[in-house]
Amino acid sequence: MVTFVASILLLLIGYFVYGRVVEQIFGINDQRPTPAYANQDGFDYMPMSWWKAILIQLLNIAGTGPIFGAVMGALYGPVAFIWIVIGCIFAGAIHDYMSGMLSLRQGGAQFPSLVGKYLGKYARAFITLLSILLMILVAAAFTAAPAQLLSQISPLNFLTSILIVFAYFLLATVLPITKIIGKIYPLFGAILIFMAISIGVGIFFFDYTVPNLTLTNLHPNELPIWPLLMVTISCGAISGFHSTQSPILARTLKKESEGRKVFYGAMIGEGIIALVWAAAGMAFYNGTNGLQTALGSGGPAGVVNEISIATLGTFGGILAVLGVMILPITTGDTALRSSRMMLADLLRQLSNKQVLGKRSLILLVIPVAIPAFLLSLIDYSFLWRYVGWSNQVVATFMLWTGAMYLLKHQKFHWICSIPALFMTGVVSTYIFYAPEGFHLEYRLSMVIGTVIWAVVFIWFIYQLVKSKTANKEKRLTNTYVG
Numbered sequence: 162m163v164t165f166v167a168s169i170l171l172l173l174i175g176y177f178v179y180g181r182v183v184e185q186i187f188g189i190n191d192q193r194p195t196p197a198y199a200n201q202d203g204f205d206y207m208p209m210s211w212w213k214a215i216l217i218q219l220l221n222i223a224g225t226g227p228i229f230g231a232v233m234g235a236l237y238g239p240v241a242f243i244w245i246v247i248g249c250i251f252a253g254a255i256h257d258y259m260s261g262m263l264s265l266r267q268g269g270a271q272f273p274s275l276v277g278k279y280l281g282k283y284a285r286a287f288i289t290l291l292s293i294l295l296m297i298l299v300a301a302a303f304t305a306a307p308a309q310l311l312s313q314i315s316p317l318n319f320l321t322s323i324l325i326v327f328a329y330f331l332l333a334t335v336l337p338i339t340k341i342i343g344k345i346y347p348l349f350g351a352i353l354i355f356m357a358i359s360i361g362v363g364i365f366f367f368d369y370t371v372p373n374l375t376l377t378n379l380h381p382n383e384l385p386i387w388p389l390l391m392v393t394i395s396c397g398a399i400s401g402f403h404s405t406q407s408p409i410l411a412r413t414l415k416k417e418s419e420g421r422k423v424f425y426g427a428m429i430g431e432g433i434i435a436l437v438w439a440a441a442g443m444a445f446y447n448g449t450n451g452l453q454t455a456l457g458s459g460g461p462a463g464v465v466n467e468i469s470i471a472t473l474g475t476f477g478g479i480l481a482v483l484g485v486m487i488l489p490i491t492t493g494d495t496a497l498r499s500s501r502m503m504l505a506d507l508l509r510q511l512s513n514k515q516v517l518g519k520r521s522l523i524l525l526v527i528p529v530a531i532p533a534f535l536l537s538l539i540d541y542s543f544l545w546r547y548v549g550w551s552n553q554v555v556a557t558f559m560l561w562t563g564a565m566y567l568l569k570h571q572k573f574h575w576i577c578s579i580p581a582l583f584m585t586g587v588v589s590t591y592i593f594y595a596p597e598g599f600h601l602e603y604r605l606s607m608v609i610g611t612v613i614w615a616v617v618f619i620w621f622i623y624q625l626v627k628s629k630t631a632n633k634e635k636r637l638t639n640t641y642v643g
Contacts, residue, residue, distance in 0.1 A: 162364075162370070163373055164374040165364075165436065165440045168242045168246050168436050169436055171246050172249060173429070173433075175429060179254075183255055183576060186572055186576060188572070189262075189418050189420065190417055191417055193417060195417065196265060196268050197209070197414055200412070203337060204338070207337065207343075207413055208415050209339070209343055210415075212347075213343060214410050214413055214414060214419065214423045215430075216346065216350030217342060217350060218424065219353065220349050220488070220492070221406040221409065221410075222257070222400065223353060223396060223488065224396070226400065226402075227438065228488075229461035229462070230395060231397055231434075231437075232439070233393055233394075233461060234393045234394035234435075235440075235442035236380050236381065236452060237380050238375060238449055239372050240375070240376055240379075241390065242374070244394060245394060245432055245435050245436055246432070248399050249398050249399070250429075251579075251580055252399040252556075252580035252583065252584065253400065254424075255560075256399055256428075256560055256563070257403045257407055257425065258420060258428075260272060260275070260407040260408070261411045264407060264408035265411040265420065269411055271408050271499075271502050272288070273288050273503060274506050274510070275562050276558055277510075279562045279566050280565060288555065291554060292405055292503060293503055293504070294551065295405070295551045296500035297532050298548050300330065300496040300530075300537075301535075301536035303496070304533065304537035305537045305538075307326055308323040308326050323537055327534055329490065330493055334494055334497040338409070338412075342498075346491060352480070353488060354430070356469075356480045357437045359473055360469070360472055360473070361441075363472035363473060364437075364440060364441060369445060370447075371444045379449045385603060387587075388588075388590045391553070391587045392550060392553055392587065392591050394439075395549065395552055397432050398435070401553055401556030403556075404559040405496070405503070405555070406495055408502065410423055438465075441468050452464070455467065469484075504528065508525075549595075550591055550595065553584060557584040560577050560581035561581045561585075563581075568624065585614050589614050590606055590607055593605070
């Protein structure tokens with residue numbers, strides 16, 4: 162229990178202390194007009210209160226990620242707490258802050274445009290395809306999951322449930338951000354927070370024992386912590402999906418100082434939610450063996466439902482149903498909205514023309530909506546396996562984008578460079594070891610991953626040398642001119 166409480170306190174300290182440091186390194190300017198005013202269009206670019214923005218951001222980036230992922234990550238034992246705390250403060254929150262603030266500084270630009278500006282056109286081409294693919298997979302997975310539950314608790318069959326969920330996705334995607342997202346999503350965000358607080362408080366009032374810190378791998382199947390834990394628990398630690406969502410809210414902020422609350426703060430909030438559910442998973446089933454049995458019989462949704470009912474009674478069961486159904490829906494529709502914005506950004510870059518008119522913006526939904534709908538008809542668990550790695554690759558690219566931005570502007574780039582190097586190691590190893598990847602032997606996967614990491618590290622050193630040389634030449638030029 163001490164480890165659990167200390168972890169929550171560390172996350173809060175991280176927001177107030179390290180979040181302020183990151184903000185100062187980035188250098189905010191509240192006199193600079195934000196895209197919400199400079200590009201106001203009554204559709205995507207519209208000023209919004211920061212408290213609404215933070216609740217919407219939390220809901221958009223979370224979904225069931227910090228709940229399901231944390232419950233499955235709890236199989237590794239209290240070491241999951243370490244990853245959530247360190248990952249959230251020093252990687253995830255910085256990732257979200259940089260993606261949101263860079264988008265704000267670039268007029269509300271989408272994630273692939275930011276990558277292209279600081280990592281080059283080839284990186285942009287790759288990440289555009291990967292990001293849109295990720296959006297399609299997320300939208301499909303988050304259509305299938307609530308549709309399955311809806312078909313179980315109502316007379317509707319699975320196909321009808323999918324059609325209803327997807328119809329809502331399309332409606333929320335094509336309407337102005339203030340019509341649905343701005344009005345009801347803050348309420349859903351509040352439900353997500355209330356649910357986590359209730360479960361967290363319930364842990365103290367019931368005879369549950371949250372195990373204290375140990376570095377021992379307690380996974381019943383003895384799966385390696387590195388790199389599997391860093392992909393299993395993404396939402397709550399670091400998730401590339403967030404970099405596709407932050408530009409949505411970057412187009413609504415009234416001033417730059419709101420960025421720490423909305424981007425860094427929402428990520429810390431998600432980390433706390435993940436901690437609560439990881440602790441609940443370990444405590445409720447008296448260890449990782451009991452948790453594995455429960456996951457095997459009912460999956461993460463069954464575990465969440467059982468913990469909620471046992472802790473909060475019938476009301477908890479209602480919250481669990483709302484969580485498992487509403488949270489994926491609210492993430493899935495913003496995934497489609499984000500992909501529509503990415504396509505508009507891509508067309509503007511290719512044609513050098515702005516995509517104008519609501520009809521044009523609505524039509525851009527079709528190329529991603531059709532494959533997302535078709536994919537939603539296949540097995541949900543199959544889809545989710547391929548979200549994990551692509552999600553963390555996107556996160557890695559965003560961290561490198563932030564690092565190159567800070568390096569270019571002669572700022573303390575290590576706040577992004579160190580987590581970027583870490584995540585490069587994670588994704589380089591994971592794809593070769595994981596069953597959905599090449600499924601190679603663990604040692605061989607580590608060797609190949611290390612080689613890839615070394616290549617990226619050499620590229621990074623080259624960027625440092627090039628930047629140092631350019632800055633030196635610039636100083637000499639200025640001295641000569643002076």
